[in-house]
């Protein structure tokens with residue numbers, strides 16, 4: 001059955017379709033009119049069902065309204081929040097620092113876990129929160145730029161999202177720690 005006859009297949013298909021249509025017309029008492037009437041009746045019933053009243057307890061009614069308002073407010077805040085970053089708690093004695101991508105990074109090495117990673121301007125030491133390069137998009141979903149608000153300098157224009165940049169910096173830090181262990185005298 002490997003022979004292909006597209007034209008013949010189309011003709012056969014058309015004939016089968018015509019046979020089915022005439023069979024339906026033959027079987028249904030009202031022909032096509034009853035089919036359209038049935039479709040109309042279904043949508044009419046659906047409309048009546050949608051606009052019908054529903055009895056709901058007041059607490060549920062108001063609860064649903066408050067939840068939807070909260071949902072909308074949350075979405076709006078989410079859309080307009082275009083800067084992001086962790087709040088940095090200063091504990092200079094415990095913190096380590098290093099330079100990656102033209103930015104001074106500080107972090108805490110908590111038993112091998114890199115925590116509290118934060119970016120700073122290498123020039124004035126202001127903490128930098130990255131900004132989304134796509135306007136109105138959360139930095140978790142857009143490429144970010146690290147710009148010093150004081151120096152008005154673009155420090156690092158990334159093609160990655162904030163968490164991708166921070167993930168790479170963490171791996172750079174781990175690499176640096178391993179490197180320092182291998183060459184303890186070099187520094």
Ligand SMILES: [Zn+2]
Pocket residue numbers: 121122123124125126148149150151152
């Ligand atoms: Zn600066």
